[in-house]
Structure formats: structure tokens, C-alpha cells
Amino acid sequence: MARVFNxxxxxxxxxxxxxxxxxxxxxxxxxxxxxxxxxxxxSPVYDAIIKETEANFRKLMNIPDNYKVLFLQGGASTQFAAxxxxxxxxxxxxxxxxxxxxxxxxxxxxxxxxxxxxxxSEDKTFSYIPEITPDMVREDADYVHVCYNNTIFGTxxxxxxxxxxxxxVADMSSCITSEPVDVxxxxxxxxxxxxxxxxxxxxxVIIREDLMGNAREDIPTMLDxxxxxxxxxxxxxxxxxAIYIAGLVYKWALENGGLEAMKERNEKKANILYDFLDNSxxxxxxxxxxxxxxxxxxxxxxxxxxxKKFCKEAADAGFVNLKGHRSVGGMxxxxxxxxxxxxxxxxxxxxxxxxxxxx
Ligand SMILES: *Cc1c(COP(=O)(O)O)cnc(C)c1O
Numbered sequence: 001m002a003r004v005f006n007x008x009x010x011x012x013x014x015x016x017x018x019x020x021x022x023x024x025x026x027x028x029x030x031x032x033x034x035x036x037x038x039x040x041x042x043s044p045v046y047d048a049i050i051k052e053t054e055a056n057f058r059k060l061m062n063i064p065d066n067y068k069v070l071f072l073q074g075g076a077s078t079q080f081a082a083x084x085x086x087x088x089x090x091x092x093x094x095x096x097x098x099x100x101x102x103x104x105x106x107x108x109x110x111x112x113x114x115x116x117x118x119x120x121s122e123d124k125t126f127s128y129i130p131e132i133t134p135d136m137v138r139e140d141a142d143y144v145h146v147c148y149n150n151t152i153f154g155t156x157x158x159x160x161x162x163x164x165x166x167x168x169v170a171d172m173s174s175c176i177t178s179e180p181v182d183v184x185x186x187x188x189x190x191x192x193x194x195x196x197x198x199x200x201x202x203x204x205v206i207i208r209e210d211l212m213g214n215a216r217e218d219i220p221t222m223l224d225x226x227x228x229x230x231x232x233x234x235x236x237x238x239x240x241x242a243i244y245i246a247g248l249v250y251k252w253a254l255e256n257g258g259l260e261a262m263k264e265r266n267e268k269k270a271n272i273l274y275d276f277l278d279n280s281x282x283x284x285x286x287x288x289x290x291x292x293x294x295x296x297x298x299x300x301x302x303x304x305x306x307x308k309k310f311c312k313e314a315a316d317a318g319f320v321n322l323k324g325h326r327s328v329g330g331m332x333x334x335x336x337x338x339x340x341x342x343x344x345x346x347x348x349x350x351x352x353x354x355x356x357x358x359x
Contacts, residue, residue: 005343008321009151009296010174010195013338018248036244041237050238053247060250060258061176063183063206070205070225071233071243076101076173076192079203080108082223083169083188086215087143088113094141096161099126099150100327101171109145112216118144125328126153128288134164143167143187149175151195152325154298154332155291160185167211174295176204177253178337179263187211193242196295196336197249202242253337262337269335269344270294276348282306282355286330300330307331310354319347 006013029036032045039046054069063069072078083105084093091113095106097120109115118137119130129150137144144163149156151174160182161168167187176191183189188207194200205225212226221227227235253262274292277285277299286298301307307330311323324330335344 004318004320005339005346006320007333007335007339007343007347009325009332009334010192011200012195012334012336014199014245015249015252015338018245018252018338021248022245037241039240041234041240046240049244049247050233050240053243053250056247056250056254057204060253061183061206062180062259066209067183068205068207068209068212068225068229070207070228071238071246072203072205072228073201073239074222075200075203076171076190077104078223079171079190079205080105081112082205082225083143083145083190084109084112084115085219085223086225087167087169087188087211088216089142089214090140092116092138092141094118094137094144094166096120096130096132096144096146097122098129098147098155099153100325101151101173102145102147105145105147105171116141121155124288125286126150126155127286127291129155129157129291132161132163134162134166137163137166141166143169145169145171147171149173149178149293149295151296151334152328152332154285154287154293154296156293156295158290167208174334174336175293177250177259177262178266178295180259193246195334196338198242198246200242201239202246204246265341266294266335266337269339269341270297272341272344272348273297273333273335276351280351280355282358283331283351295334295336297333297335298324298328298330299333300324304329306358309358310351313354314347314350317350319350 093115095117097103097106097117121128121130144166148170169188170186172189173191174195177196190205193202207225215224277283282301283299314322322331324332
């Protein structure tokens with residue numbers, strides 16, 4: 001077996017133990033006589049799987065009882081529309097545009113109401129997180145939307161933004177379960193699962209109960225949080241297999257110390273990389289120091305040809321998917337929960353060697 005160190009931004013690495021369990025259970029799950037892929041989502045066996053998945057997710061994230069957890073499809077991108085369709089009561093919402101995905105969310109919201117960009121970091125190619133204060137938020141806005149970790153630019157909110165008593169909605173696709181978060185500070189948290197939790201196909205939404213039931217009348221049924229909550233995410237067929245894998249990932253995270261331990265490990269990994277970058281004469285981190293992401297570390301040499309050479313030689317040495325997003329270039333090392341510390345240490349060693357050879 002030759003597994004590489006995979007720095008993909010998503011879909012991305014899953015814990016090896018999870019893949020091994022899935023492999024063992026692939027052909028027959030328990031004594032069910034069938035694979036999870038072949039089961040009715042309404043069967044008692046599957047019901048136990050989805051319930052256990054939700055219970056472990058709630059435990060891991062410390063989700064209070066007055067929040068619903070929804071297992072949906074359509075990716076985080078579908079939530080860009082679902083959020084305004086469900087939450088725009090007065091028709092106004094405020095957006096922080098700190099990268100490409102939050103820009104897309106803002107653009108989508110404008111289709112359904114009066115969406116306003118209250119802060120952006122576009123002036124410096126999204127290399128930092130703009131400061132947010134409660135007075136920036138419109139008094140009659142229904143919610144404030146942020147992208148908590150900007151996957152493409154490698155920045156993250158250093159703390160939960162202060163939006164006063166406004167409902168805070170966060171796209172946490174690329175940082176969910178990477179560290180503890182105080183769920184009570186958010187009205188809605190959503191995430192495509194393929195970065196840090198599961199294979200692609202599953203989108204997780206955490207929503208405070210009182211925020212449901214205010215959707216526009218013409219909302220597509222499939223996007224209505226209330227419909228999905230009333231039907232325990234089974235209004236239609238959910239992404240059964242991805243939910244099962246997410247369940248294994250949550251169990252793995254709990255068995256490995258929960259989110260406090262994930263944070264400690266993730267900080268250690270990110271620090272190894274950023275410390276190297278800050279002392280390198282060839283490579284340079286692109287995100288400003290107080291806005292740096294622990295999950296997506298973006299860097300450049302300053303020379304596009306050299307970047308290309310680096311990505312190629314790295315891939316040949318077993319460090320794959322280091323090429324930056326097609327819209328920004330450079331390099332990006334995505335180091336989600338499943339990336340072991342050894343992977344980051346080996347990468348830094350390789351980078352030091354490359355630096356020596358390309359002075
Ligand atoms: C990947 C990503 C998205 C898009 O997710 P899809 O599941 O592909 O729709 C949105 N927001 C963030 C922060 C992401 O990292």
C-alpha cells in the first residue's frame with residue numbers, strides 16, 4: 001500500500017482508521033446482510049446509523065438541545081441560497097466578503113433581497129479578515145453572514161465576530177470540527193462535509209430552532225430548513241453513505257480526544273509550517289499573521305515558474321495537491337484533522353531541501 005501525503009483542499013484526506021473500518025464493513029454492515037450503500041434509508045439498521053452519527057456530532061461540537069442538526073445535499077453552495085430564502089424576514093441581510101465563497105454567498109443573497117456588503121478585504125487580495133463591530137450592522141438586518149475560514153486564501157476569523165444581538169450565520173465548510181466553537185454564538189452554521197468530515201455529497205447545517213419557520217412562501221421544499229427538520233433530514237433520500245462515513249469520522253475524533261485535542265494537534269501542525277515559512281528565504285506565507293488559517297496554509301515563492309517546479313517535485317516525492325486554487329496560484333497546504341503531524345514535518349523537510357537547491 002502506498003498512501004501519499006494528500007494536501008487537497010477538498011475532497012480531502014480521511015483518517016486511515018475510518019477508511020479501514022469502512023473497508024471491513026463495505027460488503028456487509030453488522031449482520032444486516034448488505035452494504036450501507038444498499039440499505040433503505042428507512043430501515044431500522046440505517047436509522048440507528050444516522051441517529052448515532054447525529055448523537056456523536058452533537059457530543060463532539062457540544063451542540064445545545066435548542067439547535068437542530070440537518071444532513072442535507074447540494075453542498076455549501078446550495079446554502080448560499082437556502083440561508084436568505086429561510087432567514088430573510090424583513091428582506092435585509094449583511095455580508096462580510098472575505099474571500100471567494102463569501103463573495104458567492106453575497107451575490108446569491110442579492111437575488112432574494114437587500115443584501116449589503118458591510119466589510120471586505122478585497123483591497124488586499126483577501127489576505128486578511130476585516131474587523132467587524134456591531135455598529136457596522138444595519139439595525140433591521142435579519143442576519144450577518146460570514147465565511148469563518150477562507151479555504152482559498154488561507155485566512156480565518158481570529159475570534160467570533162461581534163455583531164451585537166444580530167443572528168450570526170457562518171459558512172464553516174473548511175474549519176468545522178477543527179477546534180471547539182461556542183455554537184450558542186451562532187444562529188446557523190453550515191458546512192460542506194468534504195473538507196473535514198466525510199466524502200463529498202453531504203452538507204451539514206446546525207440551526208437554532210426559533211429561526212426556522214420564517215421561510216419565503218415560494219421557497220423550494222428541498223431548501224426549507226423546517227421541512228428538513230420536521231422530517232429528521234429524511235424528507236427525501238439523504239446522502240446515506242456519506243452520513244455513515246461522517247459518523248465514523250466523528251467517532252474517530254471523539255476517541256482521539258475531541259475538539260480540544262484536534263485544536264492542539266492542528267495548532268501544532270500549522271505552527272510547524274508557518275514557522276518554517278516565516279524563516280524561509282524562498283517561501284512566503286500570503287495571509288496576514290493575525291488572520292492565518294490553521295487548515296489551509298497558502299504560500300508563494302514569488303516566481304510562478306518556481307511555484308510550478310515546486311509543485312511538480314513535491315508531487316513526485318509524495319506530497320500531492322499542493323497547487324493553490326486556480327484563481328490565485330501559488331501553493332496551498334490543506335492540513336485538516338486527518339493530516340498527521342508527520343505529514344507536515346515531512347513536507348517542511350522537503351521544502352527546506354527545495355530551498356537549498358533553488359537559491
Ligand atoms: C468548499 C467550500 C464551499 C463550496 O462547497 P461545495 O460543497 O462545493 O458547494 C463553500 N464554502 C467554503 C468555505 C468552502 O471551503
